[in-house]
Amino acid sequence: MYRLGMDYTHESGIVLIPTRFVWPYGGRAVYISGSFTGWTQWPMTPVEGCPTVFQTICSLPPGYHQYKFVVDGEWRHDDRQPSVSSNLGTVNTILLTTESAMLTPQMPPAGPGFSMDIDNGPNQRVVPLPDVTSRESFPVISESDLEISRHRIAVFMSTHMAYELLPESGKVVAFDVDLPVKQAFHILHEQDVSTAPLWDFSKSQFVGVLSALDFILIMRELGTHGSNLTEEELETHTISAWKEAKLYLNSQVNGSGSGVSRQLVQAGPDDSLKDVALKILQNGVATIPILHSLSVDASNPHLLHLASLSGILKCIFRFFKHSPASLPILQLPIGAIPVGTWVPKIGEPDGRPLAMLRPSASLSAALNLLLQAQVSSVPIVDDNDSLLDVYARSDITTLAKDKIYTHINLEETTIHQALQYRDDPFSAPGPNSQRCHMCLRTDPLIKVLERLSQPGVRRLIIVEAGSKRVQGIVSLSDVFRFLLGI
Numbered sequence: 001m002y003r004l005g006m007d008y009t010h011e012s013g014i015v016l017i018p019t020r021f022v023w024p025y026g027g028r029a030v031y032i033s034g035s036f037t038g039w040t041q042w043p044m045t046p047v048e049g050c051p052t053v054f055q056t057i058c059s060l061p062p063g064y065h066q067y068k069f070v071v072d073g074e075w076r077h078d079d080r081q082p083s084v085s086s087n088l089g090t091v092n093t094i095l096l097t098t099e100s101a102m103l104t105p106q107m108p109p110a111g112p113g114f115s116m117d118i119d120n121g122p123n124q125r126v127v128p129l130p131d132v133t134s135r136e137s138f139p140v141i142s143e144s145d146l147e148i149s150r151h152r153i154a155v156f157m158s159t160h161m162a163y164e165l166l167p168e169s170g171k172v173v174a175f176d177v178d179l180p181v182k183q184a185f186h187i188l189h190e191q192d193v194s195t196a197p198l199w200d201f202s203k204s205q206f207v208g209v210l211s212a213l214d215f216i217l218i219m220r221e222l223g224t225h226g227s228n229l230t231e232e233e234l235e236t237h238t239i240s241a242w243k244e245a246k247l248y249l250n251s252q253v254n255g256s257g258s259g260v261s262r263q264l265v266q267a268g269p270d271d272s273l274k275d276v277a278l279k280i281l282q283n284g285v286a287t288i289p290i291l292h293s294l295s296v297d298a299s300n301p302h303l304l305h306l307a308s309l310s311g312i313l314k315c316i317f318r319f320f321k322h323s324p325a326s327l328p329i330l331q332l333p334i335g336a337i338p339v340g341t342w343v344p345k346i347g348e349p350d351g352r353p354l355a356m357l358r359p360s361a362s363l364s365a366a367l368n369l370l371l372q373a374q375v376s377s378v379p380i381v382d383d384n385d386s387l388l389d390v391y392a393r394s395d396i397t398t399l400a401k402d403k404i405y406t407h408i409n410l411e412e413t414t415i416h417q418a419l420q421y422r423d424d425p426f427s428a429p430g431p432n433s434q435r436c437h438m439c440l441r442t443d444p445l446i447k448v449l450e451r452l453s454q455p456g457v458r459r460l461i462i463v464e465a466g467s468k469r470v471q472g473i474v475s476l477s478d479v480f481r482f483l484l485g486i
Contacts, residue, residue, distance in 0.1 A: 016059040017096050023078070026052035026442055026465075027071040034067030036060050039088075041070050052442050066091045079446075080324055080331060141337065145328035152326060153483050156319060157274035157312070162267050162290050163304075165276075165311045172289075172303055174199050175210055177240040181218060184210055184239060185400045194394035197264075197289045197303060198239060204300050206289060208264050210239055212393040216367050218242065219396070219410060266291050267307060273315060276307050277480055286376070286458070309476040314453040324446055334448050334462065335441030339482040340474035342462075343385075356381050356470060359388060359416035363408075366391050366415050379461055379470050380415055386468045387461055389419055390436050398422040438463050441471055452476055 023030050023044060031041035036058060044054035066084070068091050069076045077083055081092040173196045175184050188196060194212040199205075218237075265283045267276045269292050279288055287308045291301040324330045329337070343354050355373045357366055359380055369378055370393055377392035395418070399405040404421050439448055439460045451460055452474075459475040 016061055018057055018059050019094070019096065020055055020057050021067070023054040023069050023071065023076075024052070025071070025076075025444075026440075027054065029072055030054040031070040032056055032058070032067055033070055034058075035065050036067070044069075060094075060096055062096045065094050065096070067094070068092065141329065141332065149327045149329040150483060150485050152320075153316060154274065156316060157277065158272050160273050160315065161269065162271045162273065162276050162307060163269035164273070164315060165290070165307050166269070166305045170305075172197070172306055174206075174303055175239060176201065177207065177243070178238050181237045181239060181242050185215060185397065185405075188212075188215075189397040189400040194397065195287050195306065197306070198243075200240075206264055206266070206291065206301065206303065208243060209285070209287070209289070211286065212396050213371075214242065215396045216370060216393060219399075219405065220364075220367060220371075264289075268292060269304060273312050274484070277309060277312050277484070278486075280307070280309055281477055281480060281484075281486070284374075309480055310453060310455065310457065313449060313476065313479070317449050317453045321446070321450070330446040330449070331444050333442045333444055334439065334474060337445060337482065340462065340472050340478045342472035343470065354379075354470070354472060356385065357391070357415060358382070359414065359419070361415050362411050363413040363415060363418045364410035366418070367396070367410065376475070377459055377473075379473070380419070381470055384467070385470050387436070387438065387463050387470050390461065391415055391418065392458075395422050436461065438468070439474075440465055448474060449479065452479060 021032050021044070023032075030044045032044055033039050033041045042056060042058070044056040047053040047055055066086065066088075068088065069078070075089065077090050077092050082094070083090050083092050085091075173187065173191050173193055175187075175196050175198050177198050177200050184196070188194065188210075196210050197206050198208045198210055200207045265279055265285055265288045267279060267288055267290055269290055276288065276290075280286070287306040289303055290305040290307050292304055293301040320327050320330070334340070341354050355369050355375060356379045357369065359382075366378055370376070376394075377390050379387055380389040380391055382388055398421055399408070399418075401421065408417075437451060437457050437460050439451065439462055441462050442465075448460060451457060459473055461470060462472040462474060463469060464471055
């Protein structure tokens with residue numbers, strides 16, 4: 001909402017203030033309804049060249065007003081504007097005065113193509129954005145807004161500690177390194193988790209982490225020794241034996257000459273959130289254990305929590321969601337931000353290609369792509385590239401259900417069949433049962449962050465409205481690299 005810089009006097013002598021109201025979130029038919037309309041619906045019109053931004057101008061008397069929007073028949077309010085609860089639900093509010101000293105409410109530049117009343121001054125530089133679509137026009141990011149946002153996030157993350165990630169109650173699954181791989185495979189599936197720290201009793205310390213990536217490598221390796229992966233083969237491998245064998249496999253996967261043993265990446269409760277996030281990003285891991293030891297030599301540490309980018313983002317979102325104006329970039333649409341992986345435009349030579357597969361592709365092809373592209377998930381699309389589902393690294397543990405891994409062949413099993421195994425309708429849904437999370441390129445960053453901060457959500461598939469054609473992927477690591485400027 002904007003107040004325009006002119007007033008005029010009604011026949012009754014009341015000064016009316018022309019005020020522009022803006023709805024930047026898209027829709028087919030948008031109306032405004034407020035105390036100044038008698039709560040009848042007044043139409044709003046799309047901004048020329050920006051079909052997802054609607055506006056109207058209302059002449060209002062000075063004073064306190066309430067309003068809402070009606071978007072495609074649904075009552076909505078703008079989260080970025082002042083609001084109160086009333087008998088109509090949540091409504092936006094505005095206080096207008098004729099005194100020039102009054103600070104009138106203004107909406108920061110936001111929404112696809114929104115450029116009205118933006119003064120970029122002679123000394124203000126902007127960061128150009130990739131032209132990811134020819135059908136939509138997006139704003140550019142002011143360098144000052146970007147630096148302000150990144151600075152405030154960095155200050156928050158540097159002054160808040162890892163112990164703030166600890167839940168009031170919960171459980172953490174950890175494995176003895178002498179546990180058979182088969183049992184670990186089943187436990188991860190039953191507990192609906194994809195990673196677990198490894199404890200070595202002989203050393204009285206945590207020595208590593210077992211993840212879904214391990215099971216992908218196990219199935220690929222053991223599958224080459226025969227047509228099927230047998231239960232007996234998994235029974236003969238302990239986790240410690242597998243970790244030793246993995247050094248050789250890693251050298252094959254990474255193309256290096258020899259395997260290198262990686263030290264356990266861990267953090268303490270007094271480490272800053274920024275340090276924890278950087279450890280996750282720099283080591284390419286999904287979680288790191290938060291360990292606390294009461295002894296000087298750090299023996300017999302206590303496992304407090306598994307920290308993840310999702311948990312850190314939840315802290316950030318919880319802190320800034322009530323003051324979104326302090327982070328100017330929050331209102332920009334995700335399509336206007338250089339973050340994530342996008343489908344290259346026709347004729348575009350550069351850019352990282354977006355890996356996608358058809359349901360008829362083999363499970364072996366999916367696992368190979370997860371490893372070679374070094375991604376955590378692959379969109380599954382139809383012949384028109386419309387999203388059908390997502391196959392993620394963590395889905396490999398569902399093959400432990402009913403010992404499916406004992407009677408399938410990776411080359412002969414299709415992704416469609418693997419998804420059916422995962423989504424057995426007779427199985428009780430777990431906390432991460434919803435696997436396919438989507439957003440639109442017009443969704444503001446604050447909405448994307450809110451979705452990514454939910455438990456079990458590691459990436460959002462960016463789709464075209466209506467057709468669900470895949471346009472890109474934005475992951476937790478993408479967002480943190482952007483927010484931290486790395």
